[in-house]
Amino acid sequence: MVGQEYDRPVSPNPASERDPEPLQPLPLLLGTYTPKMDAKGRLALPAKFRNRLGAGLVMARGQERCVYLLPADEFRRIAVRIQRTSMGDRSAREYLRVFLSGAVDQEPDKQGRILVPPMLREYAHLDQSVVVIGVGTRAEIWDQESWQTYLASKEQGYSDIADDVLPAVDF
Template sequence: MLSADEAEQKPTETQSEAGFEDLPPLLLGTYTPKVDDKGRLALPAKLRTQLGPGLVMARGQERCIYLLPQREFRRVAVQIQRTSMGNKAAREYLRVFLSGAVEQKPDKQGRVLVPQMLRDYAHLSDDVVVIGVGTRAEIWDTAAWESYLESKEQGYSDIADDVLPGVDF
């Protein structure tokens, strides 16, 4: 039997066999928390654990807000910066992306403040949807998310073969 220290240091068989220990967290699911009067959002417990003790909020595409673990945010920012000096589109994207980015640490109740600038950008009301999208989560206004999802339903089926050519379901 392993001591507590040995058990803590040893990855689980599933993690080590699959080679997942170096991968970023996999953020999944759909959650419907509320934004309170002070602009705070209670992060869903499962996502809070996966995002870690600190996260970064940034402008996302389609008027949502990205939530990224700090490590993932830094990886993305560095990747964009590598191309930005000679690529005008990358420089412009980096300016918009980083100028709207804010580091956050959840409080003891798991809440984070969604800055007014980002709430305005994403047209957030108090009814929001938080979705897991792999290495990031996104905050959407509920009505905007429902409209987006409805508009993409047929395309989701139509493009599956193009987007997932080597994946068998």
């Protein structure tokens, strides 16, 4: 019937029509924190991140040798998008293998601690001194020295590319 056409939700984003999962805003993870990792690889999540990451989260290899912390829903969304890429695309296959083979489900304990598996600690060169940063819909765990080096190397570029990356916004 004609009237029923108007009852369907209208998607403002054509890309969402290709994604079967509804787009729901995820809480933003923001800031920089410096918790200590213990000898067993346990790390207390920043209090502000605990509820935002949810009861279950996924840890995975990140770019630039960090560890991603993703809410389970966000991880699933990313994995589905990568898997939709053609199996004939060698780069997509290789990325998917590395990304998913390094992913681990986690549930923080009652103190809000997570266990960073040895494989991910080795990958990101993590020891006691770590930095946890919020990067929007994910958090990242960095070795503290690596983070400081990375941040210092990107500072000038951060200023230089602001006009290209940011939309025309009045600050």
